[in-house]
Amino acid sequence: MFEIRVICDPADTDRVSRALAAAFDTNPARKYPTRDGKRARLYVTADHRPEPGPWPTSEEAYALARSIVREIGWTAQTVADKPFGVDLDREYWLRKAALLDRIALREDEDGVTGDAAEMATEAARRLIAYDRDGAGDYHGAPYxxxxxxxxxxxRGYVRQEYAHWARSQ
Incomplete structure (x- = not known):
């Protein structure tokens, strides 16, 4: 365990605290003004994050998943029901990425060559971007x-997040 001290603009304290929490296992930051009162001092007790374990296997991640056909139907219906200009939520992006991952896995099993793996990877990146932007309520353990x-x-990230989501449904 170690202590981190940061001196920054008071408007940046939340952003700095979030960045430290993303990099380390931290306790809540203690905040004090600097002597001149113009900046803030943050003191954070931190530790290195434990080494994460392996990604869930596809069998573990999709053990509770609905059939591929039902997920295709749900995905299409969700898009059709959204009014134009309304953003889709995290559940949509997660389920779409998981669906495409499962299709790509099926192609691999069947020895079919197609673009499903590329589409699954792009959908996974879209979910990751959604979660990075702070719009998503991701599980994030271990990654x-x-x-x-x-x-x-x-795609490993998708499996991790889908496994957590499916267990909580």
Whole structure:
């Protein structure tokens, strides 16, 4: 465990605290004014995050998943029901990415060559971007959206998040 001290503009304290929490396992920041009163001092007790374990396997992630046909129907119906200009929510992006991942896995099993893996990876990146922007309520254990392993294996991130989502439904 170690202590981090940051001196910053008071308007940046929340952003700095979030960045430190993303990089380390932190306790809440203690905030004090600097001697001149123009800046803020943040003191954060932190520790290195434990080494994450492996991504969930596709069998673990999709054990509770509905059939691919039902998910295609749900995805299409969700888009059709949204009024023009209304953003789709995280559940849509998660389920779409998981659906495309499952289709790509099926193609691999059947020895079919197509673009499903590329589409699944792009959908996974869209979910990750959604979560990074703070719009999503991601699970993030063991890998959070900013983790380097997430960039290296976007579909693994989808499986992690889908497994958590499915268990909580």
């Amino acid at each position: 959070w959206p900013e983790h380097p392993a997430t960039d290296a294996d976007p």
